[in-house]
Amino acid sequence: MAKEEKWELRLYVAGQTPKSVLALKNITEYCNKYLKGKYSIEVIDLLKKPQLAEGDQIFAIPTLVRKVPVPIRKIIGDLSNEEKVLVGLNIVPLKN
Template sequence: MQNDDEIWELRLYIAGKTTKSVTALKNLKNYCETHLKGKYTIEVIDLLVQPQLAEGDQIFAIPTLVKKVPEPIRKIIGDLSNEEKVLVGLNIRPAKKLE
């Protein structure tokens, strides 16, 4: 169940400014602004700069999104282009559309 006061802590692992990495970050920001506006943080970790950080979250593919908070921890691999899959994977209820 989503707690309306909870700040979502998201971590996106990328490897440089590849097309997939840039697309993943753009998609993630778009989904967060739509469904979690004002209630999220995104930490972007470039594994070309900080490769040692991959081990902590057991990152085996790039890009990978990790939802740290709220629990349970979830991971989604890829450029995050399928919004429905991302929302389901992160257990985010879609924002209600205004009619």
């Protein structure tokens, strides 16, 4: 993985639900830990912008979408399982 690579993440939420808040807290934490300084998280509240749900094929809330690097990957849920998130986003290759 090239070091200068920039990570663009999008977190889809629907209002300030506990699950959404938790998801944002989790992903911010992981990013600070593993991708410090080379990531951006855009939070999209579908209650405010419902028209954006179709584009990224969102059906579950919260959903984290990795836009860059491609290919697009999605993780649904409150992201409470760190390892699963890291594997899902391909931040850390699967160990063992």
